[in-house]
Amino acid sequence: MLDVVSFFVLLFYYIYVGVSWFALSLIQWLVFIVFPTGWNPYTFYVWTAWTLGVCGVFNVSLGGRDMYVKMLYKLFEFGAVKVERHRVEKVIQRRSTCVRPDLSRLDTSRFDAVDFGKPNGDSLLPRDFDSEDEELQCPSKEVIEKENMQVAPTQPLVTLEKPVGKDFQLNDLFPLIKKGVEAIVDDDFTKRFAAEELASWNLLTRTNKNYQFISWRLTLVWAVGCLIRYLLLFPVRVMLTFQAVLILVIFGSFLGSLQDSRYTVRFKRWLYSTISLVVFRMMGRAISATVNFHNPEHTARPGGICVANHTSPIDVCILCQNNVYAMVGQNQGGFLGLLQNYLGRMCNHIWFERGEDKDRLETAARMKKHVDNPDNLPILIFPEGTCVNNTSVMMFKKGSFEVDAPIHPCAIRYNPAFGDPFWDSAKHGYIMYLLRMMTSWAIVADVWFMEPIRKDKNETSMEYANRVRSMIARRGGMVELQWDGMLKRGSPKDEWKFYQRLHLGKQIGNVEDEKKPVEVTQKEQQNSIEKKDHSALWTYTPKSEDVPTWLNVTKPPNPEELLKNGKSQ
Amino acid sequence: MGNRSSIMLSEEEINEIQQETGFSPNQIERLYSRFVNLDRSDNGSLSREDLLRIPELAINPLGDRIVHTIFADAFDDRINFRQFMRVLSRFRPIKKNKDNKLNSREQKLQFAFKMYDLDDDNKISRDELLAVLHMMVGANISNDQLSSIADRTIMEADQDGDNMISFEEFCATLAKTDVEEKMSIRFLN
Numbered sequence: 018m019l020d021v022v023s024f025f026v027l028l029f030y031y032i033y034v035g036v037s038w039f040a041l042s043l044i045q046w047l048v049f050i051v052f053p054t055g056w057n058p059y060t061f062y063v064w065t066a067w068t069l070g071v072c073g074v075f076n077v078s079l080g081g082r083d084m085y086v087k088m089l090y091k092l093f094e095f096g097a098v099k100v101e102r103h104r105v106e107k108v109i110q111r112r113s114t115c116v117r118p119d120l121s122r123l124d125t126s127r128f129d130a131v132d133f134g135k136p137n138g139d140s141l142l143p144r145d146f147d148s149e150d151e152e153l154q155c156p157s158k159e160v161i162e163k164e165n166m167q168v169a170p171t172q173p174l175v176t177l178e179k180p181v182g183k184d185f186q187l188n189d190l191f192p193l194i195k196k197g198v199e200a201i202v203d204d205d206f207t208k209r210f211a212a213e214e215l216a217s218w219n220l221l222t223r224t225n226k227n228y229q230f231i232s233w234r235l236t237l238v239w240a241v242g243c244l245i246r247y248l249l250l251f252p253v254r255v256m257l258t259f260q261a262v263l264i265l266v267i268f269g270s271f272l273g274s275l276q277d278s279r280y281t282v283r284f285k286r287w288l289y290s291t292i293s294l295v296v297f298r299m300m301g302r303a304i305s306a307t308v309n310f311h312n313p314e315h316t317a318r319p320g321g322i323c324v325a326n327h328t329s330p331i332d333v334c335i336l337c338q339n340n341v342y343a344m345v346g347q348n349q350g351g352f353l354g355l356l357q358n359y360l361g362r363m364c365n366h367i368w369f370e371r372g373e374d375k376d377r378l379e380t381a382a383r384m385k386k387h388v389d390n391p392d393n394l395p396i397l398i399f400p401e402g403t404c405v406n407n408t409s410v411m412m413f414k415k416g417s418f419e420v421d422a423p424i425h426p427c428a429i430r431y432n433p434a435f436g437d438p439f440w441d442s443a444k445h446g447y448i449m450y451l452l453r454m455m456t457s458w459a460i461v462a463d464v465w466f467m468e469p470i471r472k473d474k475n476e477t478s479m480e481y482a483n484r485v486r487s488m489i490a491r492r493g494g495m496v497e498l499q500w501d502g503m504l505k506r507g508s509p510k511d512e513w514k515f516y517q518r519l520h521l522g523k524q525i526g527n528v529e530d531e532k533k534p535v536e537v538t539q540k541e542q543q544n545s546i547e548k549k550d551h552s553a554l555w556t557y558t559p560k561s562e563d564v565p566t567w568l569n570v571t572k573p574p575n576p577e578e579l580l581k582n583g584k585s586q
Numbered sequence: 587m588g589n590r591s592s593i594m595l596s597e598e599e600i601n602e603i604q605q606e607t608g609f610s611p612n613q614i615e616r617l618y619s620r621f622v623n624l625d626r627s628d629n630g631s632l633s634r635e636d637l638l639r640i641p642e643l644a645i646n647p648l649g650d651r652i653v654h655t656i657f658a659d660a661f662d663d664r665i666n667f668r669q670f671m672r673v674l675s676r677f678r679p680i681k682k683n684k685d686n687k688l689n690s691r692e693q694k695l696q697f698a699f700k701m702y703d704l705d706d707d708n709k710i711s712r713d714e715l716l717a718v719l720h721m722m723v724g725a726n727i728s729n730d731q732l733s734s735i736a737d738r739t740i741m742e743a744d745q746d747g748d749n750m751i752s753f754e755e756f757c758a759t760l761a762k763t764d765v766e767e768k769m770s771i772r773f774l775n
Contacts, residue, residue, distance in 0.1 A: 185719065185735045187743065188760055190648065190701055191768040193722070197652040198677050199771050200642035203620065207640050211623045443626065504641050514647045514724065521647065522726025525735065
């Protein structure tokens with residue numbers, strides 16, 4: 018009992034302190050507009066934060082952010098040239114060659130502001146320099162094309178090279194070993210959950226793994242940047258976030274206490290739309306979000322579902338800059354949970370628990386109900402179900418594609434040079450992540466809205482999900498991966514070895530077929546390499562009872578039958 | 587923010603690794619960032635689980651065995667970056683005019699041999715071969731057929747009649763195989 022009382026006392030105390038700070042600083046700001054005297058750091062922060070906040074409320078842009086971003090481009094260009102020069106110089110020094118290359122002739126066109134941030138393999142070396150020298154070349158940004166690349170749980174199957182009629186040889190292990198070690202050196206899944214590789218240093222300490230002294234001027238620029246980010250931008254950004262959260266809390270509790278009735282529904286919806294726009298615009302300013310919306314005429318309308326790729330919770334903030342959504346998402350704890358709680362009081366968002374099957378079914382049912390009512394806001398969902406580092410789009414969960422509603426695909430692509438927006442939830446909590454966002458330069462993103470599409474008649478929901486995913490990946494210039502992003506939380510199942518084993522078993526066991534003419538056998542082998550896409554079979558099923566019974570087989574089943582079974586599920 | 591991945595290799599370390607393994611500094615830095623990336627617990631060494639978390643490796647029928655072989659001479663079931671590089675350097679392509687200590691044909695064959703040699707006695711017995719075969723094909727081939735395959739393979743490779751395959755016999759059997767190509771992977775510069 019005492020616990021409950023003291024909890025509420027504390028809660029009221031915090032709300033009281035928060036609200037009075039909010040009101041006081043607002044008054045201070047208003048007074049300051051009339052009598053601009055007595056500058057000190059605190060008034061500066063309050064003044065800036067409130068000016069930006071009010072700009073957010075009325076959606077006015079003073080043009081500061083655009084200028085800031087343009088200036089940053091110039092700055093990065095400068096840094097990139099310095100770092101590259103230093104690298105080349107270092108290699109040459111190490112080898113103590115007498116001939117120093119003429120560094121003034123470095124080709125710096127790579128760092129032109131236009132395509133900064135896009136990987137480019139060209140080197141900064143003088144043109145007539147020994148280009149065969151691998152050490153001097155810029156580390157290449159290319160990716161090893163693995164043979165027969167089909168990145169999916171159905172990996173390209175290893176086929177043994179063997180003379181017809183021979184079953185097993187000791188060297189049949191080699192292709193499997195090679196493939197395994199290749200996966201250790203580089204694989205397409207793991208690297209999607211780490212910060213994206215940058216084309217060049219963006220003057221943040223955290224992205225420069227080998228920070229070292231390069232030149233006085235660069236160090237000076239970096240130090241000034243640090244001061245600006247931590248002393249000028251950061252406090253203002255924190256204040257702005259506070260204001261936004263307070264507005265959310267105040268109106269959230271007010272709207273939550275309002276009963277749903279015939280008369281209030283419209284008012285509630287109007288007020289929520291306004292508050293959501295205001296709050297997210299203020300939060301957007303708190304991370305200096307500069308968003309470029311393409312084709313805004315295709316933004317989702319009531320009755321539709323907006324489907325986007327997922328990098329971090331900031332995605333929501335980015336998309337809510339110009340539209341209001343009802344969100345579908347995982348229930349979170351901590352600060353994010355607080356936001357979800359108050360958002361949930363104002364509007365019918367759908368929060369669920371990821372692991373629970375019952376919740377999953379219920380969510381689908383609620384989504385169906387939601388889109389049927391034209392009074393409801395459009396739904397926003399991230400069907401990847403997990404944050405990926407924005408270089409690829411992983412498998413889409415098919416749940417949201419079973420609902421009969423138009424889907425508005427939407428691709429979000431961040432420019433990693435200004436700040437890496439990927440939330441590595443295993444390493445950082447949400448508050449820590451927000452701090453990193455607020456102390457980096459800015460969040461610069463491109464958002465593409467695409468025409469709404471519907472499911473074809475003879476399309477399974479998995480095929481439909483894949484179609485939407487390829488649209489998003491193509492538009493945003495990201496790699497499309499068949500893997501389920503949830504694999505980052507657990508290891509893949511043993512059953513997934515099944516196909517490879519079946520394939521190997523056929524090759525090793527099928528010696529009885531040696532009476533067939535050689536050409537026929539070879540053709541059969543060819544056909545088995547060009548397997549159809551089995552991705553529909555390999556949707557990740559976290560519960561053991563979900564595993565189809567045919568996977569626990571003891572005798573080799575017929576693959577055609579397998580395909581059929583998998584599709585019908 | 588002071589996470590451990592910001593601790594970088596020093597110049598000397600890169601030089602030493604370059605001397606030992608023959609990778610270029612760029613390759614070493616690239617592989618180091620891969621190493622840090624795989625090291626989820628952030629303590630400068632990898633465990634078996636860290637490697638098996640790579641889905642592509644985990645669905646390889648021999649994934650467990652490959653990881654085991656990599657950890658064969660690991661102390662404490664963890665490998666540090668130097669050991670990691672030593673293992674990987676075996677898979678470097680052989681270059682004609684350069685010194686190939688760690689990526690010689692023999693080293694490559696040694697790795698493959700260890701894959702079969704489950705109990706580390708430098709001999710492949712019939713049971714070991716059978717176990718590896720079973721890993722490869724699962725339940726898709728009957729045990730009888732697998733045993734006959736194992737018997738025949740041992741018989742073909744065995745020269746001294748002890749029903750085991752020693753490393754020398756293993757090399758002799760694979761004399762005609764292009765090990766250099768089959769056990770080499772391309773490392774990005």
